[in-house]
Each structure stands twice: as C-alpha cells, then as structure tokens.
Amino acid sequence: MKINQLLIILIAFSLGLFSCDNSESPIMEPDPASDGFIEINGGGATFPNMAFINLRTGEQTTVQRQRWDLAFSSGSDFRVLINGTTGAMAYETSATDLNQVGEAQAADLRSSGGLDMTFNNMEAILRVDNPANPLNQPIISPVSAVQADNKVYILNRGSMGADERPWKKIRIVQQNGRYLLQHADLNATTFNTLEIQKDSDFNFVYVSFEQGKVDVEPKKSDWDFVWNAGTSTTPFPQAVNGTLAYFFQDLVFHNIYGGVTAVQVLEAEISYDNFNESHLSGLTLVADNRLTIGSNWRGGGGPNMAPTIRNDRFYVMKDARGNFYKVRFLSLTRDGERGRPSFEYALVKAG
Known part of the structure; x- marks a missing residue:
C-alpha cells in the first residue's frame, strides 16, 4: 500500500471517530450528593x-402556593386534586350543567361556613382531599368516562397565605383520553373550557383558572x-x-x-x-x-x-x-x- 493511500485511510478513520452523533452517547448522571x-x-x-x-x-x-388551583393526575386513573396548600375546599352538587349552579346553591355553604377552613368547621373533612394520600380519596370523584356521572362542584379556592378570590363552579369530564375542564364564576352564564393532557414525566399537570396550565412540581x-x-x-x-x-x-x-x-x-x-x-x-x-x-x-x-x-x-x-x-x-x-x-x-x- 502506498503512503498516500495509507494517509487517506487514517484520516478517514479519525474523522469517523470524531463525527459520531453525540446523542448516541450515554447520559452520565452525576453521583448523588454525599x-x-x-x-x-x-x-x-x-x-x-x-x-x-x-x-x-x-x-x-x-x-x-396560589399559582395553581387544580392538579390533574398523570396516572392511569382520571383523578383531580384541589389546592390544599391554600386551604381550598370543594362541594359536590347534584347538577351536571354549570348553568344549573349559581350563588343560590352556594348560599347555605357561605352562611354555615361549610367551605371555610376553620377550627369551627366540623364537616371540613368532607370537603378536602385526604391529606395523607390525596389520590386515594380526593374530594372530586374520579372523572368518569360516563358524562352524566361527572357532577358540578362549588370550589372555595382558599385564602390561607393567598389572596381571597371568587368562588368557582367547575366540572371535569373525559374526552379522547384527556381531561376537559369547564369552569366559571358562580353567577356566570358562560364558562371557559380547557383540555388537559397527561404527562408521564410528572405526577400532575397543574392548572390555574387565570393562566391555564402552569409549571409547579419538577419532574416526578x-x-x-x-x-x-x-x-x-x-x-x-x-x-x-x-x-x-x-x-x-x-x-x-x-x-x-x-x-x-x-x-x-x-x-x-x-x-x-x-x-x-x-x-x-x-x-x-x-x-x-x-x-x-x-x-x-x-x-x-x-x-x-x-x-x-x-x-x-x-x-x-x-x-x-x-x-x-x-x-x-x-x-x-x-x-x-x-x-x-x-x-x-x-x-x-x-x-
């Protein structure tokens, strides 16, 4: 083999080594902090x-803490949590249409303090997610594929370490393997809708009524x-x-x-x-x-x-x-x- 041919082969081989796609290299995770x-x-x-x-x-x-209102589970079930970090509480109505719920349905809850997180509320445990394992016992029933099973909820967003904000009425259904959130102020006759897709990298997808989907937790x-x-x-x-x-x-x-x-x-x-x-x-x-x-x-x-x-x-x-x-x-x-x-x-x- 001539020297020129040998040089060409060596150059081509070295270029091949240095032109490998970096994406093929394994990602090395750093050692855990000691x-x-x-x-x-x-x-x-x-x-x-x-x-x-x-x-x-x-x-x-x-x-x-007040950045979000609802957390939509990315697990196999369709489950939704309210924001307990602001003292949020929710009440299930018998309605399946947001326009059937208004201030009249909330009046008794307001006068009795039924949706207020206070030491005087002896029924508060019935209006919150289970603190120890909220997905195991959420106040919002698991979202059903049967549309008629998904009720309207009255939600006090909570004002513990957060600004006091208007109560909401919400309804959540399944649609094409995703969540569909309907929400409005109590006396509103029209409502907003938001589609939420699960993300397997995260425990939950978080939603704010004002901002839509928001970042809260890091990856799970x-x-x-x-x-x-x-x-x-x-x-x-x-x-x-x-x-x-x-x-x-x-x-x-x-x-x-x-x-x-x-x-x-x-x-x-x-x-x-x-x-x-x-x-x-x-x-x-x-x-x-x-x-x-x-x-x-x-x-x-x-x-x-x-x-x-x-x-x-x-x-x-x-x-x-x-x-x-x-x-x-x-x-x-x-x-x-x-x-x-x-x-x-x-x-x-x-x-």
Whole structure:
C-alpha cells in the first residue's frame, strides 16, 4: 500500500471517530450528593412558597402556593386534586350543567361556613382531599368516562397565605383520553373550557383558572419532598368521622407518587450521627402516607407558644433511584423569621 493511500485511510478513520452523533452517547448522571445543608426558601413569615427538595442534587425549586388551583393526575386513573396548600375546599352538587349552579346553591355553604377552613368547621373533612394520600380519596370523584356521572362542584379556592378570590363552579369530564375542564364564576352564564393532557414525566399537570396550565412540581423523578403549608387532620370527637381537618404551616410531604419512601427514626433507638447502612435492614419505609414526616418534625405552636424543632428524631428517605438518605431538621426560623427552616442530610447508601 502506498503512503498516500495509507494517509487517506487514517484520516478517514479519525474523522469517523470524531463525527459520531453525540446523542448516541450515554447520559452520565452525576453521583448523588454525599451530604449537605439546605435552608428552605418558604418565602418568609407568610410562607407563600412551596419548596421542592432534591437530595440527590442538593437543589430546591420554589413556587408560590396560589399559582395553581387544580392538579390533574398523570396516572392511569382520571383523578383531580384541589389546592390544599391554600386551604381550598370543594362541594359536590347534584347538577351536571354549570348553568344549573349559581350563588343560590352556594348560599347555605357561605352562611354555615361549610367551605371555610376553620377550627369551627366540623364537616371540613368532607370537603378536602385526604391529606395523607390525596389520590386515594380526593374530594372530586374520579372523572368518569360516563358524562352524566361527572357532577358540578362549588370550589372555595382558599385564602390561607393567598389572596381571597371568587368562588368557582367547575366540572371535569373525559374526552379522547384527556381531561376537559369547564369552569366559571358562580353567577356566570358562560364558562371557559380547557383540555388537559397527561404527562408521564410528572405526577400532575397543574392548572390555574387565570393562566391555564402552569409549571409547579419538577419532574416526578427530580424531587424527594416538598415543604409547604396545607390541610392536615387531627382526632376530634365532635367533628364528622371523629376527624378535624385544619390548616397547618410547616408540613413536609415526601413524594409518594414519584416512588420516594420515608420513615421516622428516634434518637433513643439510634442517633443520627451513628446511623449507617447497617441499620437500613431494620426499617420499614412508608410508600403510601405522605404525612410520615408531615408535622412530626416540629412541636408546639399556638396563640401563646412558638413551635420548636423536635431534636429527638430524624428521617430516612429512599429516593426514586434507590439512594438512601438521613435527614435531620435543624431550625424553624432564620434570624427569628418563620418560613425559612433548615435541615441537614447525608447519603447512607447509594442506589
């Protein structure tokens, strides 16, 4: 073989190596963070933000709680949640036509406080999504493929840490494998419609009555828990079903619909500092109750007593990629200001 021919072959071969499509190269995911400290940006004393935490990257994503009104599940069922982070409540009417519902149907709810999130509302538990597992028991019945089964709801959008806004009437149906939302102010005789398509990358598709579809949660594989305010419950004999629903600040929900599990560990059993991979086998992590952390990480609070961190416990979480972390909350405030709690975490076992 002549030298010129050899050079041509070598040049062609080297060009082939460098012209490969980068899209064919595997995407290398960075190693999970080994440990870290995060101050949650809840937005301050009025706690306006939801803060989604990704332990693997040590990042948080914040969004205003009143940014959205309804969350449409991307799961196999057709289920819709109301915005419990603003104290929203809903009431099912017997109507299937929005024009059959108006202020007259809401009058009793207004006068009785039936759609107000207060400690005096003994029926509040009947008007909210189940705080522990909302998709398991949403206040809006699963959306049926039978049109006549889908009722009109009266919705109080909630004003807890949010602007007070007019009540709405809404109806949701299935159409061509998608959701179709109909909504209007109570006394309106015309209504708006919005088609919502599921997105398998996300737990929910979020909708605002003013803005339409809006971004709220990160992708379901990209967050582990969210700090926010919202609906919680407590045993109360005088309330319906013996359960009082009420509004609570400083709730922590782990991402049960994104495959995240969690469990509480007491320092009396094993300390945070000493907890390591060998202790994982003795734990049963919870996959179906997002209140596993909930409000348990803090105690006290009330008209005459400020809440405090419970330093006798920490939490172990397993993310969607199989990484195990231990998480310990450290403070409720920054320089005395609420809405800026902090925590530390450490990788126990990589997935």
